[in-house]
Amino acid sequence: MVSEDRGQGHTLxxxxxxxLIITSVAFALQVTAVTPLTASTASQHVETQYESAATGVLATGAADGHIGPTLRYWNESDGGFHNSSADGYYIGQAPPTAFGDDLAQAFGSAGVAYNVDVTFATESGTIQDRRLVHYGQPSDTAVKASRTVVLYDTDRILDANGTPTDTTLEDANYFAPDAYDGHLYNVVVVEVTIWRM
Known part of the structure; x- marks a missing residue:
């Protein structure tokens, strides 16, 4: 009789x-949701490729001298970049410049979006941003790459055809102010944010 009670106790x-184990597993499966946006090794690899591509485009654009002219492709009368939206930046398209061509060639494929923002110093030393290209709100898996560009007082504003005008940055109504003494006008950071749509 004692052994039967003991056996029933072990069974219970x-x-x-x-x-308890089945309930714990069921609870864990309900709490953990796997979605198409859940990070995986494959998506991490794609994000790394996008980051490398953005870094490469910025490096090539700087080496070829494409970024500076795009920053100076400025319409003083409208207070925005030439041929841009009413907000003064490019919405859903690359700028019609050599750097814009670099961006379109690298990221113009379907399913990829990017924003390009410019950060600069003000005369008081604070930092401000200016949009150059805007495709929308980046996803949680967006990656970023940036490049520093030096602007000088004697750099000239470009007209709508991309031809340098007689107006230099120090004389222009430009988005970034002359924040430094001497020949240095401003030091800006161009940041590219890329994500899959």
Missing amino acids: EGIAAAL
Whole structure:
């Protein structure tokens, strides 16, 4: 009789333990949601490729001298970049410049979006941003790359055809102010943010 009670006790303990394990697994599966946006090794690899591509485009654009002219492709009368939206930046398209061509060639494929923002110092030493290209709100998996560009007082504003005008940055109504003494006008950071749509 004693051995039968002991056997029933072990059986009940086993059933209780099994129910506890099954309940824990069921709860864990409900709490953990796997979605198409869940990070995986494949998506991490794609994000790394996008980051490398953005870094490469910025490096090539700087080496070829494409970024500076795009920053100076400025319409003083409208207070925005030439041929841009009413907000003064490019919405859903690359600028019609050599750097814009670099961006379109690298990221113009379907399913890829990017923003380009310019950060600069003000005369008081605070930092401000200016949009250059805007495709929308980046996703949680967006990656960024940036490049520093030096602007000088004698750099000239470009007209709508991309031809340098007689107006230099120090004389222009430009988005970034002359924040430094001497020949240095401003030091800006161009940041590219890329994500899959």
